[in-house]
Amino acid sequence: xxxxxxxxxxxxxxxxRVRALSSATAEVAGGGVLVVTGSNGAGKSTLLRCLAGLxxxxxxxxxxxxxxxxxxxEERRLRIGWVAPDLAFYDExxxxxxxxxFAKLRGLPPRRGVELxxxxxxxxxxxxxxxxxxxxxxxxxxxxxxxxxxxxxxxxPFQNLDSEGEATARALVAEHLAAGGxxxxxxxxxxxxxxxxxxxxxxx
Amino acid sequence: MSSATSSxxxxxxxxxxxxxxxxLRSRYALHAIAxxxxxxxxxxxxxxxxxxxxxxxxxxxxxxxxxxILLFAAAAGLPRAFVHEEEAHTSAALRLAAPPxxxxxxxxxxxxxxxLGLEALIAPLYLALMSxxxxxxxxxxxxxxxxxxxxxxxxxxxxxLASQARGRSTLFSVLAFPVLLPLLLLAIELTRNAVAGxxxxxxxxxxxxxxxxxxxxxxxxxxFVWNP
Numbered sequence: 430x431x432x433x434x435x436x437x438x439x440x441x442x443x444x445x446r447v448r449a450l451s452s453a454t455a456e457v458a459g460g461g462v463l464v465v466t467g468s469n470g471a472g473k474s475t476l477l478r479c480l481a482g483l484x485x486x487x488x489x490x491x492x493x494x495x496x497x498x499x500x501x502x503e504e505r506r507l508r509i510g511w512v513a514p515d516l517a518f519y520d521e522x523x524x525x526x527x528x529x530x531f532a533k534l535r536g537l538p539p540r541r542g543v544e545l546x547x548x549x550x551x552x553x554x555x556x557x558x559x560x561x562x563x564x565x566x567x568x569x570x571x572x573x574x575x576x577x578x579x580x581x582x583x584x585x586p587f588q589n590l591d592s593e594g595e596a597t598a599r600a601l602v603a604e605h606l607a608a609g610g611x612x613x614x615x616x617x618x619x620x621x622x623x624x625x626x627x628x629x630x631x632x633x
Numbered sequence: 634m635s636s637a638t639s640s641x642x643x644x645x646x647x648x649x650x651x652x653x654x655x656x657l658r659s660r661y662a663l664h665a666i667a668x669x670x671x672x673x674x675x676x677x678x679x680x681x682x683x684x685x686x687x688x689x690x691x692x693x694x695x696x697x698x699x700x701x702i703l704l705f706a707a708a709a710g711l712p713r714a715f716v717h718e719e720e721a722h723t724s725a726a727l728r729l730a731a732p733p734x735x736x737x738x739x740x741x742x743x744x745x746x747x748x749l750g751l752e753a754l755i756a757p758l759y760l761a762l763m764s765x766x767x768x769x770x771x772x773x774x775x776x777x778x779x780x781x782x783x784x785x786x787x788x789x790x791x792x793x794l795a796s797q798a799r800g801r802s803t804l805f806s807v808l809a810f811p812v813l814l815p816l817l818l819l820a821i822e823l824t825r826n827a828v829a830g831x832x833x834x835x836x837x838x839x840x841x842x843x844x845x846x847x848x849x850x851x852x853x854x855x856x857f858v859w860n861p
Contacts, residue, residue, distance in 0.1 A: 485861040517722035533647035
C-alpha cells in the first residue's frame with residue numbers, strides 16, 4: 430500500500446445556531462490511528478462526516494494525501510472507507526446483492542463482495558431488511574472495505590457487535606494498519622486500539 | 634470507448650438495474666402510478682368518453698386530458714427514486730461510491746423506462762375507451778416517446794433538487810410548474826396534431842430540444858445539488 434495521510438486544521442461546523450464542531454485540529458499518517466473521543470454532541474460524527482466529504486465544514490481545512498497527491502473533496506469521497514451508525518443499505522436486496530451493486534459502482538468484480546461477507550461472517554442470501562443490528566454493523570464493515578481504502582473513517586465501529594464480531598472488526602483494523610492504511614475512530618468512550626495511536630478529545 | 638466512459642456507463646447501468654430490482658420487489662412506485670393512471674382513466678372515460686364528448690370537443694380536450702393523466706401518474710411515482718434514498722438513509726452510501734452524474738443518468742433511465750412502460754399501457758387503453766382515432770400514429774408515438782422522456786427527465790431533475798430539502802413534496806410541486814409547463818404545452822399540441830391528422834410543425838423539434846436541455850441541465854446541476 431502506498432503512502433497516505435490525513436490532516437485537518439480548525440474545522441468548524443454549525444447547524445443553525447448550534448456549533449456542532451469547534452476548531453478541531455489533528456493529523457494521522459499511514460499505519461496510525463486517530464481516536465476521537467468526547468461526550469454525546471461533542472461533534473465526533475460531524476467531524477467524521479466532514480472528513481468523508483459528506484458535510485462541508487464552515488471553516489477549516491482538510492488535507493487527504495495519497496501517493497504524495499492531495500485529493501480534492503469529490504475524489505476523497507470516493508476513496509475513503511466509512512463505517513457509521515446511520516449508514517444504511519437497500520432492504521429489498523440481499524447482503525450480497527447490496528455489495529455487488531456497490532462493487533459495480535466502483536468497477537470491482539462481484540467476487541469481492543463474497544470474500545468480505547465470508548470474512549465478516551454474514552449470510553449472502555439474507556435480505557438487508559431482515560438483518561439484526563449487529564449483522565447490519567457487519568455489513569457496514571464489509572461495505573467500507575469493498576474498494577480496499579487506504580483511509581478508514583470509523584464512527585462507533587464496534588457498536589452492536591458481539592464478541593466474535595468485535596474481534597473480527599479489530600482484526601480488520603489491525604490488517605488495514607499493518608498494510609500502511611490509516612484510521613480515524615470516533616467513540617464516546619476511551620478505546621483501546623493497537624498501533625500508533627493519537628488522541629483527540631472534543632469538547633461540547 | 635475510454636475506460637472512464639465505460640466505468641461511468643457501468644455505474645449508470647448499475648443504478649438503473651438496482652432501482653428496477655428494488656422496485657420489482659417493493660412495487661411501491663408501480664402500484665402508485667398504475668393505480669392513479671387507471672383510476673383517472675376510468676373516471677375520464679366514463680364522463681368524457683364516447684357517450685360524453687362530441688367529435689370536435691374530443692380533438693381539443695382529450696389530448697390535454699391524456700397528458701394530465703400522465704403528469705399526475707408520473708408525479709405519484711417518479712420523485713420517489715431520489716426521495717427514498719434520503720428517507721431510507723441510503724444516500725450516504727451512494728454519495729461515497731457513485732459519480733453523481735452517473736447516478737443521475739441511472740435514475741433518469743429508470744424513470745424514463747417506468748414512464749414509457751406506463752404510456753405503452755395507458756395510451757392504447759385511452760384511445761380505445763375514448764374511441765379516439767389517430768390519423769398520424771407515427772407522430773402520436775413520437776410524441777409519447779419524446780414527451781414521456783421529457784416528463785421523466787424534468788421530474789428526475791426536480792426530484793433531485795427537492796430531495797435535498799425539508800419540504801420535499803411542496804418544493805416538488807412548486808418547481809414542477811415552471812419546469813414541466815413548456816413540455817406539457819408542446820406535448821399536448823403535438824398530440825392534437827396527431828389526432829387531427831396535421832403535421833408536427835416546429836413543436837416536435839422544440840420538444841426534442843427541451844428533452845436535450847433538461848438532460849444536460851440535470852447532468853450538470855446534479856453534482857452541485859447532491860454533494861455538500
